[in-house]
Amino acid sequence: MPINADYKYIAAEIEFQKAETGAQKMKALRNMLSTAPTHKGAERLRADIKRRIAQLKDEIVKTKKQGKGRSFAIKREGAAQIVFIGLPNSGKSTLLSKLSSKKIKVADYEFTTTKPEVASIKFENIWLQAIEVPAVHEGYAEHKQGRQFLAIVRSADFVVVVVKEFRDIAKIQAELKKANILLRKTKEMIRFEQHMPHMVITWKDFNKKNLVRELWKAQHKIRVQTRAGHKIAPKPIVLQEGATVETVAKTIHKDMIRKFRFAKVRGPSAAFKDQQVGLEHVLKDTDIVEVFMK
Known part of the structure; x- marks a missing residue:
């Protein structure tokens, strides 16, 4: 993942990870494509997103043809x-x-x-x-x-x-x-x-x-907001208690682990503002995390 992908792309990635229906996934993928970096280094990323959009279109068409549904099925929304x-x-x-x-x-x-x-x-x-x-x-x-x-x-x-x-x-x-x-x-x-x-x-x-x-x-979950530069994502990532910086990195994008250098954390889990931590750092509710990559 390119280092200069901003919080809008990160938010779209998170939206896709949480999506449950085909329509939700399609919306998230289109948001990822529209917010992905446009420089040459991001060509592979954009091509991958386009491939996933095409694949999802085929899956949605097949599902509609099958015409299957469940009574009283309620789409999951929100943090819990x-x-x-x-x-x-x-x-x-x-x-x-x-x-x-x-x-x-x-x-x-x-x-x-x-x-x-x-x-x-x-x-x-x-x-x-x-x-x-x-x-x-x-x-x-x-x-x-x-x-x-x-x-x-x-x-x-x-x-x-x-x-x-x-x-x-x-x-x-x-x-x-x-x-x-x-x-x-x-x-x-x-x-x-x-x-x-x-x-x-x-x-x-x-x-x-x-x-x-x-x-x-009672949900035993935490809210973590990501940060890129001076911009803090308005919508938090919701994770289980005990989640670490590694959990956040994996949620945002799989490449973040491979390219991870360190993270800065501010909030209840930090000893001081913008504490520099590694992947194993355990986060707490309302923490703000900024990930730095190689």
């Missing part, structure tokens, strides 16, 4: 996907409305939510994708739609269980168990057996600012 689940009239719609900017239908009768509702929750410089699935009831896991909703629960990064009373948790557990989704208690919180963390919320706990912060902390 969080599912809100509860019994009828538990208040999950109200909670999600308060946490997000989306107005979700709320009523005094049961089963107001009949399909998954998707909203976005803002936390500082990132967005968390929030999904409310229709209320859990007896026989939920035995119906086709109920199983589809539980599939959304299973694939989420984190699940918020909203209850009026803690004894309601047992009713939710019973339906989840039918779908082989088990809850078990730990010292910190309630977690899925398959390493899927949970948080149980009652209305007495509600404080929007604190709750959103706790939701982010």
Whole structure:
């Protein structure tokens, strides 16, 4: 990767790495092509991007011809996907409305939510994708739609269980168990057996600012912004806790490891501003990293 590729190209690379659909990947590749350096040393890079665009076009055409799709499939967006689940009239719609900017239908009768509702929750410089699935009831896991909703629960990064009373948790557990989704208690919180963390919320706990912060902390992820010269990428890279400078370099471009010289870090993990570090340096949330190459 050419040394003088600016943060716009780096952002496009990250966008491509995170893309899940063909359309998202195509958009990212086109952004990479439009922001890639134009000097002679970058000819190989630009040719590679054009080849990937052509290949992706063929894949998209084949997929459209097959015409396959999944009901209630929800495209992942944001730094984490969080599912809100509860019994009828538990208040999950109200909670999600308060946490997000989306107005979700709320009523005094049961089963107001009949399909998954998707909203976005803002936390500082990132967005968390929030999904409310229709209320859990007896026989939920035995119906086709109920199983589809539980599939959304299973694939989420984190699940918020909203209850009026803690004894309601047992009713939710019973339906989840039918779908082989088990809850078990730990010292910190309630977690899925398959390493899927949970948080149980009652209305007495509600404080929007604190709750959103706790939701982010529970993801065990960090935000890292890249820097090129005096320009800091506005959109952070989201990584798992324990990520290193090497993780960031690999996320940006595979060639960065081979050509890596050192990095400068400012933020919580740095002993001082612009500390010079190597690939093994462990990063923390809100760090800013500038990578220097040979």
